[in-house]
Amino acid sequence: MIERMKVAKCPNEELSLTNCVIVNEADFSKKVRYVRVTTGDRRSFLYTININGGIRAGCIGFNIIQRKQILVELDQEIQVEPYNPDLTRQMIGTLVLEAEFLQKKSTTNEPFNTDQMAQSFLEQFPRHGYSLAQPLVFKFQDKKTLSLKVKEMEAADVEAVTTGKKGESRKLEFGVLTPNTAIIFEKAEGSALYLTGKAKARQSHTSLFAADWDFQKMGIGGLDEQFVQILRRAFASRVFPPEVVEQMGIKHVKGILLYGPPGTGKTLMARQIGKMLNATEPKIVNGPEILNKYVGESEANIRRLFADAEEEEKRMGPNSGLHIIIFDEIDAICKSRGSVAGSTGVNDTVVNQLLSKIDGVEQLNNILVIGMTNRKDMIDEALLRPGRLEIQVEISLPNEKGRYDILKIKTAVMDKHGKLQADVDLYELAALTKNFSGAELEGLVKAASSSALKRYIHLGSQIKVDPDAIDKLKITRADFIYSLENDVKPTLGTSDDALDKFIDRGIISWGNTRELLERGHMFVKQAKSPETRNMLCLLLEGAPTAGTSALAAYLAKNSDFPFVKVITSREMVGYTESSKCLRINKIFDDAYRSELSCIFMNDLEQLMGYSPIGPRYQSLVLDALYSLLSSSPPKGRKLLVICTSKRRSVLEELGLLSMFTAVLRVPYIKEVEDVRMVLDESQAMTSSEVEAVCQHISHGDVFVGVKKLMGLLDTMRVMKGVDPQKRVAAFCNLLEDEGIYTPTL
Numbered sequence: 001m002i003e004r005m006k007v008a009k010c011p012n013e014e015l016s017l018t019n020c021v022i023v024n025e026a027d028f029s030k031k032v033r034y035v036r037v038t039t040g041d042r043r044s045f046l047y048t049i050n051i052n053g054g055i056r057a058g059c060i061g062f063n064i065i066q067r068k069q070i071l072v073e074l075d076q077e078i079q080v081e082p083y084n085p086d087l088t089r090q091m092i093g094t095l096v097l098e099a100e101f102l103q104k105k106s107t108t109n110e111p112f113n114t115d116q117m118a119q120s121f122l123e124q125f126p127r128h129g130y131s132l133a134q135p136l137v138f139k140f141q142d143k144k145t146l147s148l149k150v151k152e153m154e155a156a157d158v159e160a161v162t163t164g165k166k167g168e169s170r171k172l173e174f175g176v177l178t179p180n181t182a183i184i185f186e187k188a189e190g191s192a193l194y195l196t197g198k199a200k201a202r203q204s205h206t207s208l209f210a211a212d213w214d215f216q217k218m219g220i221g222g223l224d225e226q227f228v229q230i231l232r233r234a235f236a237s238r239v240f241p242p243e244v245v246e247q248m249g250i251k252h253v254k255g256i257l258l259y260g261p262p263g264t265g266k267t268l269m270a271r272q273i274g275k276m277l278n279a280t281e282p283k284i285v286n287g288p289e290i291l292n293k294y295v296g297e298s299e300a301n302i303r304r305l306f307a308d309a310e311e312e313e314k315r316m317g318p319n320s321g322l323h324i325i326i327f328d329e330i331d332a333i334c335k336s337r338g339s340v341a342g343s344t345g346v347n348d349t350v351v352n353q354l355l356s357k358i359d360g361v362e363q364l365n366n367i368l369v370i371g372m373t374n375r376k377d378m379i380d381e382a383l384l385r386p387g388r389l390e391i392q393v394e395i396s397l398p399n400e401k402g403r404y405d406i407l408k409i410k411t412a413v414m415d416k417h418g419k420l421q422a423d424v425d426l427y428e429l430a431a432l433t434k435n436f437s438g439a440e441l442e443g444l445v446k447a448a449s450s451s452a453l454k455r456y457i458h459l460g461s462q463i464k465v466d467p468d469a470i471d472k473l474k475i476t477r478a479d480f481i482y483s484l485e486n487d488v489k490p491t492l493g494t495s496d497d498a499l500d501k502f503i504d505r506g507i508i509s510w511g512n513t514r515e516l517l518e519r520g521h522m523f524v525k526q527a528k529s530p531e532t533r534n535m536l537c538l539l540l541e542g543a544p545t546a547g548t549s550a551l552a553a554y555l556a557k558n559s560d561f562p563f564v565k566v567i568t569s570r571e572m573v574g575y576t577e578s579s580k581c582l583r584i585n586k587i588f589d590d591a592y593r594s595e596l597s598c599i600f601m602n603d604l605e606q607l608m609g610y611s612p613i614g615p616r617y618q619s620l621v622l623d624a625l626y627s628l629l630s631s632s633p634p635k636g637r638k639l640l641v642i643c644t645s646k647r648r649s650v651l652e653e654l655g656l657l658s659m660f661t662a663v664l665r666v667p668y669i670k671e672v673e674d675v676r677m678v679l680d681e682s683q684a685m686t687s688s689e690v691e692a693v694c695q696h697i698s699h700g701d702v703f704v705g706v707k708k709l710m711g712l713l714d715t716m717r718v719m720k721g722v723d724p725q726k727r728v729a730a731f732c733n734l735l736e737d738e739g740i741y742t743p744t745l
Contacts (some may be wrong), residue, residue: 001081001082002079002080002081003027003079003080003081004077004078004079004080005023005027005058005059005060005077005078005079005080006058006059006060006075006076006077006078007059007060007062007067007072007073007074007075007076007077007078008022008055008056008059008060008061008062008074008075009061009062009063009074010022010061010062010063011052011054011055011061012054015050015052015054015061015063016063016064016137017137017138017139017145018050018124018125019048019063019066019125019128019136019137020047020048020049020050020128021035021037021047021048021049021050021060021061021062021066022049022050022051022052022054022055022060022061023035023049023050023051023052023055023059023060023061023080024051024052024053024055024056024057024058024059025051025053026057027057027058027060028049028051028082030051032049032082033048033049033127033129034046034047034048034049034082034083034084034085034129034176035047035049035080035081035082035083036080036081036082036083037060037070037078037079037080038078038079038080038081039070039071039072039078039079040076040077040078043070045069045070045131045134046083046129046131046174047066047129047131048125048127048128048129060078060080063137065135065136065137065147066135068135069134069135083129085129085174085175085176087176087240087244088240089155089170090155090172090174090175090176091155091156091175091176091178091181091239091240092130092153092154092155092156092172092175092176092177092178092181093154093155093156093157093181093182094152094153094154094181094182094184095130095150095152095153095154095175095177095181095182095183095184096150096151096152096153096184096186097121097136097148097149097150097151097183097184097185097186098148098149098151098186098187098188099112099138099146099147099148099185099186099187099188099191099193099195100146100147100187100188100191100193101144101145101146101147101191101192101193102137102144102145102146102147103144103145106144107144107192107193108143108144109192109194110143110194111194111195111196112140112143112146112185112193112194112195112196113196113197114184114185114195114196114197115197116140116141116197117138117140117183117185117197118182118183118184118185119321120140120141121138121183122177122179122181122183122321123315123316124138125177126177126179126316127176127177127178128176128177129174129175129176129177130150130153130174130175130176130177131150131173131174132150132152132153132172132173132174133149133150133151134149134150135147135148135149136148136149136150146193149188151186152171153171153172153173153175154169154170154171154172155169155170155171155172155175156178156180156181156239157169178239178240179320179321179322180238180239180321180322223265223269223395223398223402226269226393226394226395227269229391229393230256230273230391230393233253233391234253234256234368234391235253237250237252237253238252238322251363251365251387252365252368253368253390253391254358254359254364254365254367254368254369254387254388254390255358255368255369255370255371255383255388255389255390255391256368256369256370256371256389256391256392256393257330257370257371257372257373257376257379257384257389257391257392257393258270258370258371258372258373258393258395259372259373259374259375259376259392259393259394259395260374260394260395260396260397260593261374261396261397261437261491261492261590261593262374262437262439262491263437263438263439263440263491264395264396264397264398264437264438264439265395265437265438265439266372266373266395267328267372268438269395270284270326270328270370270372271284271326273324273370282324282325282326283305283323283324283325283326284326284328285305285325285326285327285328286327286328286329286332287327287328287329287330287331287332287333287334288329288332288333289301290302290332290333290350291332291333291350298333298349298350298353299349299350299353302350302353302354302357303353303357305325305357306323306325306357306364306367308323309323309364309366309367310362310364312366313364313365313366320365320366321366322366322367322368323366323367323368324367324368324370325367325368325369325370326369326370326372327369327370327371327372328372329372329373330371330372330373330379331373331374331375331376331378331379333350333351333354334350334351334354334371334379334380334383335351335378335379335380336378336379336380336381337351337352337380337382351380351382351383354383355382355383355388358383358387358388358389359387359388369388369389371383371389376392396593397435397436397437397492397593397594398436398437398438398441399595400430400431400434401430403429403430403433403436403441404426404427404430406438406441406442407426407429407430407433407441407445408426410441410442410445411424411426411445414449414475419473419474419475420474420475421474421475421476421477423476423477424475424476424477424480425477428477429444429480432484433484433490434490434493434562435490435492435493435562435563435594436488436490436493437490437491437492440488440490440491443487443488444480444483444484444487444488447483447487447488448475448479448480448482448483449475449479450483451475451479451482451483451487452473452474452475452476452479453473456472456473490562492562492563492590492593492594493562493563493564494557494561494562494563494564494565495564495565495566496557498566498568499553499556499557499564499566499600500557502549502550502552502553502554502602503550503553503554503557505550505710507550507551507554508677508678508681508682508706508710509677509681510669510674510677510678510681510706511667511669511671511673511674511677512667513551513706516540516551516664516666517551517554517555519662519664520538520540520551520555520664521555521558523536523538523640523661523662524555524558524559524640527559527596527598527638527639527640528596528638532638533632534632534633535629535631535632535633535638535639535640535641536639536640536641536661537629537641537643537659537660537661538555538640538641538642538643538660538661538662538663538664539643539644539645539651539657539660539662539663539664540552540642540643540644540645540664540666541644541645541646541647541648541651541663541664541665541666542646542665542666542667542668542705543646543668543705544646544705545704545705545706545707545708545711546666546667546668546705546706546707547666547705547706547707548644548645548646548666549602549603549644550707551666552600552602552642552643552644553566553600553602555642556598556600556642559598559640561594561596561597561598561640562594562595562596562597563590563591563593563594563596563597563598564597564598564599564600565587565590565591565597565598565599565600566599566600566602567583567584567587567599567600567601567602567607568601568602568603568607569602569603569606569607571583572607577609577620577621578620580607580620580621580624581620581621581623581624584607584621584624584625584628585624585628587599588628588639591633591637591639592633592634592637592639593637594637595636595637595638596638597633597637597638597639597640598639598640598641598642599639599640599641599642600642600643601641601642601643601644602643602644603644603645603646604625604643604644604645604651604656605645605646605647605650605651607621607625608621608622608625609621610647610650622654622656625656625659626655626656626659629641629656629659629660630659643660648663668703668704668705669702669703669704669705669706669709670701670702670703671702672694672697672698672702675693675694675697675702675704675709676690676694678706678709678710679693679694679713682710682713684713684714684716684717685713685716685727685731686724688724689716689724689727689728689731692724692725692728693728693731693732696728696732697732697735697741699743699744700741700742700743700744701741701742701744702735702740702741703740703742704735704738704740704741708738708740709740712731712734712735712738712740715730715731715734716730716731
């Protein structure tokens with residue numbers, strides 16, 4: 001609908017400062033926000049309109065600056081038509097404004113804070129449309145009125161938010177301001193205006209919607225996919241103007257939960273999200289800081305966090321800026337209600353207060369709560385439903401590419417200054433650091449640096465530093481390898497010390513041992529195979545001293561799995577049944593965080609507290625084993641469980657035997673030739689002594705476990721230097737006394 005309208009003055013000064021053209025409601029409905037003005041010489045200009053009864057129907061009011069821009073006089077007829085911008089392509093991501101004093105004679109040396117100016121500009125002109133080179137009037141607080149000119153407009157990068165990849169930068173001739181637009185002020189040439197703050201130069205102001213996602217610069221590596229997921233789900237709706245979101249009938253995402261093992265970068269990611277967004281300064285609070293011993297103070301602390309957002313929401317409505325609140329260790333204050341003992345109920349009321357603020361009766365649409373925890377299972381379920389902390393992103397251990405990215409970031413400074421030796425291969429280190437978290441990789445770089453620095457420190461009566469150390473200092477591959485072997489071990493790594501205790505005597509090959517090991521290694525390969533989807537459970541059973549624990553520990557240690565943990569009854573001495581269950585469940589939960597995991601559970605009967613005297617044990621541990629051994633690991637995770645047992649019949653009676661993929665029997669030694677092999681390999685006796693022992697026991701029956709036999713051989717090591725005949729006789733007597741050898745009558 002094109003109309004011919006007469007040019008008129010703005011009805012008053014207040015309307016002049018809106019930078020809108022003023023029309024009567026008889027000419028345009030309230031649904032029209034922008035108009036295209038065409039002058040007699042066919043030049044077109046776009047403006048935001050303001051409907052006001054102070055202007056007559058058929059007239060359109062311009063302030064004096066606007067009339068000068070389009071070169072029109074009062075009562076001149078011009079062509080006016082509604083304009084509907086494409087909000088998907090004409091949203092302003094970055095707006096550059098050239099500023100100077102409106103009146104040259106009223107200059108001042110008083111500084112103008114550009115950050116405050118940007119915030120005030122967004123508040124005064126919400127959803128206004130602007131054309132390139134358009135002049136504006138801007139009254140900032142109680143200071144002088146400024147003259148602004150639109151110098152440059154860059155479109156918001158919707159693709160960067162939805163995919164995490166930066167699209168091509170697009171310049172705009174006309175664009176619409178959004179609450180997330182980055183405003184940059186530049187001083188006009190020759191102006192006496194004194195600008196301060198971060199928004200006075202393009203390079204110092206980073207907008208979420210036009211940012212180049214440089215993870216190297218942000219200090220985060222290996223979390224590209226998680227960042228894209230958060231950007232796509234949490235911020236896609238915030239790119240568009242409020243009216244678009246209202247038309248879709250949706251609400252912005254208000255909460256994100258980052259969970260995962262310690263040291264994987266949850267806190268760092270949350271802080272970087274706060275920095276990269278064009279929002280108010282994030283409020284970062286540790287969960288325990290909220291709690292207070294005085295009645296009602298904990299809840300008041302929660303309310304204070306949301307006070308600024310509430311005030312701005314009331315004042316600006318949908319045009320309010322984004323307020324970010326970051327809770328570190330959120331599980332400290334958001335445990336499941338009713339789970340905390342005590343009569344005060346402080347924990348429950350804090351959870352209730354937080355729930356009401358995020359998604360209560362009076363909903364806030366200008367907040368983003370980011371929670372971080374290592375224990376997602378402890379958080380109240382009501383907090384995790386849609387509308388609250390609805391986006392839950394697992395920040396897991398980095399894969400090999402992620403580890404390379406992290407190592408590259410952590411060694412970037414030393415590499416830049418030539419302190420990294422050429423033999424350091426980050427790809428090699430990434431392959432060697434399986435199951436290392438980001439924090440542990442940083443610790444590895446620190447440890448390697450310390451190893452290099454140590455070479456140039458001379459210890460004596462005084463500590464002296466080589467004066468040429470600055471030039472000589474280089475961090476080498478050997479420094480990293482030394483630190484890997486001695487200084488830094490991953491929390492979710494292998495329990496080498498615990499496994500070594502089971503195989504401190506080594507693995508002695510005899511008879512069926514080779515076949516058992518071959519079958520065991522076959523199951524290890526099967527567990528690694530991409531075709532294997534479910535958990536594999538392997539049981540090694542045999543009588544006491546048969547060597548089941550040593551064989552199981554050997555298989556676990558040589559599986560080359562990055563995560564290997566040991567569960568024994570020894571480490572749970574004094575535990576209650578429920579404490580045992582929690583401990584076992586915790587190890588399984590940790591195993592699910594690694595792509596390849598192996599759990600060695602030694603002596604299942606002792607873990608359950610079984611006693612042959614009678615059923616003296618409770619069923620809690622048994623129930624836990626049922627549940628854990630029958631459940632599958634999460635998608636993309638593989639788990640091998642190796643268990644040992646001395647009483648197969650007990651497991652069969654309890655129904656646990658059916659949980660195992662395979663059962664391997666570890667037999668006793670019965671043949672003289674097998675005894676010979678054990679004695680030869682142990683090297684505790686000379687060949688002539690071994691021959692004499694075998695000759696003696698060939699006249700009877702032998703029945704012994706390899707562990708028992710190895711223990712008896714320790715006696716022979718003590719008797720070094722004794723006459724060989726006496727040593728042989730003593731050993732043969734030991735065999736008979738222990739019931740291992742029975743002569744044939």
